[in-house]
Amino acid sequence: MKKLTVFFAILCFAVALASIAPGARGTRSLENPQTYETPRATHPNNFFDPRYFNPKILNEKENSSGRICGAVVPHHLLAHRLIAEVFARLQKNPPSLLILLGPNHYNRGARILTSSLGWQTPFGTVEVDEGIIQQMLETQMVKVDDYAFAEEHSIGNLMPFVKYYLPRTKVVPIIFHYDVSKKEAALMAEYLSSLVEDDGVIIASVDFSHYLTRQEAEEKDRETLKVMEEGNLDTLFTMGNDHLDSPAALGTLFLAMENLGIQDFNLLDHTNSGILMGNDMIETTSYMTMLFQKQDEGK
DSSP states (O other), X not given: OHHHHHHHHHHHHHHHHHHHHHHHHHHHHHHSOOOOOOOOOEEOSOSOOGXXXXXXXXXXXXOOSSEEEEEEEOOOGGXXXXXXXXXXXXXXXXXXXXXXXXXXXXXXXXXXXXXXXXXXXXXXXXXXXXXHHHHHHHHTSOEEOHHHHTTOHHHHTTHHHHHHHOTTOEEEEEEEOTTOOHHHHHHHHHHHHHHHHTTEEEEEEOOBSEEEOHHHHHHHHHHHHHHHHHTOHHHHTTOOTTTBSOHHHHHHHHHHHHHTTOOOOEEEEEEEHHHHHTOTTSOEEEEEEEEXXXXXXXX
C-alpha cells in the first residue's frame, strides 16, 4: 500500500510538471523572439551553359572611346564571344543600371512586359531595380509578368554575363511582342533615355536574319544594316524574322539614343551561325554587336 501511494505521488508530480513546462517554454519564446526571413523569389539558373562562357579580357586596342550609353548583343549562346566582348567593354566603366530589351518570343501576356524577380546565376543573383520597375508600372506602359520571363532566353541568357562582368549593376528587363508599334516604342524610349542620363546603359538583345542560307542571310543583313545606318526606323518596324527578331527592342534603343543626341553606332562584329560552325549547309541565324557612345565633353 505504501508503495502504491508513492507511485501515485510520483505520477501526480509528473503530470503537474508536464502541464507547467509548455507555459514556461512559451514564456521564454516571447522573451527571446526569433525572426526568419523568407528567401526572396528569383528566376532559377536555367540559362547558364559552361560550354558557352569564356571570360573575355580586352587588349588596349579594344578599349572603348567615350561613355557607352547603348549596345546591341545577340542572345544565342553560340555567339557567346560576341556577347562577352560587349560586357567586357562595359566592365571598364560599370553602369549602376542596365536596361535589357528583348523579344517576347512566345508573345505571352501584355504587349510590353517586365519582371519583378532577380535571376540566379553561378556567380550570384542579378538584382532588379525595384524602384524603377515600380515607376514604370505607374506609367502604365508595361505590365509585370514573371511567368513570361521563365523561359525567355533573350533576357535569361544574358544574366550570367551581367553578374560576371558587372556584379553590382541592377537590371530592368523589358520584353516586347513582335508587333509593338513605333509609337509605343517612342514612348518607352522617352522614359528610358532619362534613366541613361543617370548612369544607365540600354542593351537591345536581338538576333538578326533567321532560317536562311549563309548567302541569303548576308544579303538580308546588308539590307538591315543600310536601314540602321540611315536611321530609317519606319522601315525597321516593318521588317520580319528574315531580317531580325525584335524590331521593337532595336527600335526602342535607336529612339532612346536619338533622344540623347547619339546618331551613330560602331559595328563591333557581324557573323552568323553558319560561319561560327563552319557549315554553309545549315539554316543560319545572324549576329551583330554594336556600341552607341557619347564622347566625353571637351574631346
